[in-house]
Amino acid sequence: MEIRRRKNQIEISELDPFLAELLREIPASTNPEGAPAAEERIFSSPTNGTEPELRSEWKMYVEPELRRLFQTATQIVASDLEQLNGNEKSLANRALRIPTKHADAWLSALNQARLVIAAKNNFTETELNDHLRSPIGSRRDLSLFQVNFYGFLQEFILREMEY
Amino acid sequence: MSAEPLWAEVAEPLLAGFPPAGSNAAPSTVGLPTIEKETDAEEALDVPWQVVVHNDPVNLMSYVTMVFQRVFGYPLDKAEKHMLEVHHKGRSILWSGMREPAELYVQQLHGYLLLATIQKVS
Numbered sequence: 001m002e003i004r005r006r007k008n009q010i011e012i013s014e015l016d017p018f019l020a021e022l023l024r025e026i027p028a029s030t031n032p033e034g035a036p037a038a039e040e041r042i043f044s045s046p047t048n049g050t051e052p053e054l055r056s057e058w059k060m061y062v063e064p065e066l067r068r069l070f071q072t073a074t075q076i077v078a079s080d081l082e083q084l085n086g087n088e089k090s091l092a093n094r095a096l097r098i099p100t101k102h103a104d105a106w107l108s109a110l111n112q113a114r115l116v117i118a119a120k121n122n123f124t125e126t127e128l129n130d131h132l133r134s135p136i137g138s139r140r141d142l143s144l145f146q147v148n149f150y151g152f153l154q155e156f157i158l159r160e161m162e163y
Numbered sequence: 164m165s166a167e168p169l170w171a172e173v174a175e176p177l178l179a180g181f182p183p184a185g186s187n188a189a190p191s192t193v194g195l196p197t198i199e200k201e202t203d204a205e206e207a208l209d210v211p212w213q214v215v216v217h218n219d220p221v222n223l224m225s226y227v228t229m230v231f232q233r234v235f236g237y238p239l240d241k242a243e244k245h246m247l248e249v250h251h252k253g254r255s256i257l258w259s260g261m262r263e264p265a266e267l268y269v270q271q272l273h274g275y276l277l278l279a280t281i282q283k284v285s
Contacts, residue, residue, distance in 0.1 A: 042276065043273075044273065044278055045280065046266070046269050046270075046273065046279070046280055046281055047280055047281060047282065048280050048282055050282065050283075051281070051282075054266075054281070062270055062273070065270075066270075066273055066274060069274055107226065108275070108276070111222065111223075111226065111275075111276050112276060114221050115219075115221050115222075115276055118220075118221045123221075125220040128220050128221060147221070151223055154223055154226060155223060155225060158223075158225050158226060158229060159225075
């Protein structure tokens with residue numbers, strides 16, 4: 001896989017089917033539903049428990065806005081990922097071009113996916129710092145690889161966009 | 164120039180209700196004036212509030228720094244200082260002030276999926 005900035009695009013090329021599939025899983029991975037720990041992390045409390053009134057107002061007025069914000073980012077990423085649609089064979093050496101104007105949406109969706117996967121798997125800090133673990137040992141190892149791969153993409157986008 | 168008029172002006176209200184010097188009269192039941200503190204709802208809102216960001220091992224350090232620059236307009240060195248404080252100490256106070264802007268800051272930080280809370284200054 002190669003990743004580079006080309007004018008107004010970030011190009012991820014020479015994608016093998018495995019990494020292409022991980023990319024295609026980004027939108028689904030952002031969904032915290034069915035995992036209370038993930039839901040709690042994505043919609044975390046704005047107080048440390050001392051302001052119950054603020055907490056209830058937050059749930060009523062702010063959370064729906066946050067949901068819309070996250071959903072918009074995920075939809076943008078999903079539309080960019082349509083470039084990778086096709087069967088596994090056709091995914092070989094495919095390229096993905098992300099318009100730089102979509103960079104914020106990608107940063108948001110990648111971050112959300114990483115948080116949801118980490119919360120669902122209850123990864124420890126030690127595990128999250130283990131960047132050399134093979135993805136083929138177990139489903140948990142694959143999820144950890146996914147978190148790190150998405151983190152790598154986030155880092156690249158951040159660096160290229162010079163935030 | 165006599166000081167008497169000024170003294171009278173100041174002292175008379177304070178001494179009102181007290182017996183004149185040398186008098187055997189019983190003291191009046193009227194007490195000292197009390198100064199009442201205004202405690203309206205607006206005052207409660209004026210209590211300074213803090214925006215606190217908490218550590219999360221998943222969020223990337225570079226991402227957190229970028230968010231602090233964007234949300235608070237901090238220069239890179241200040242944003243990094245706060246990011247490192249979050250990383251090493253578990254939390255950092257990013258901003259203090261009125262409740263309404265503090266809530267808006269926390270809302271923005273949640274939009275970037277950072278663990279942020281609002282709390283009253285103790």
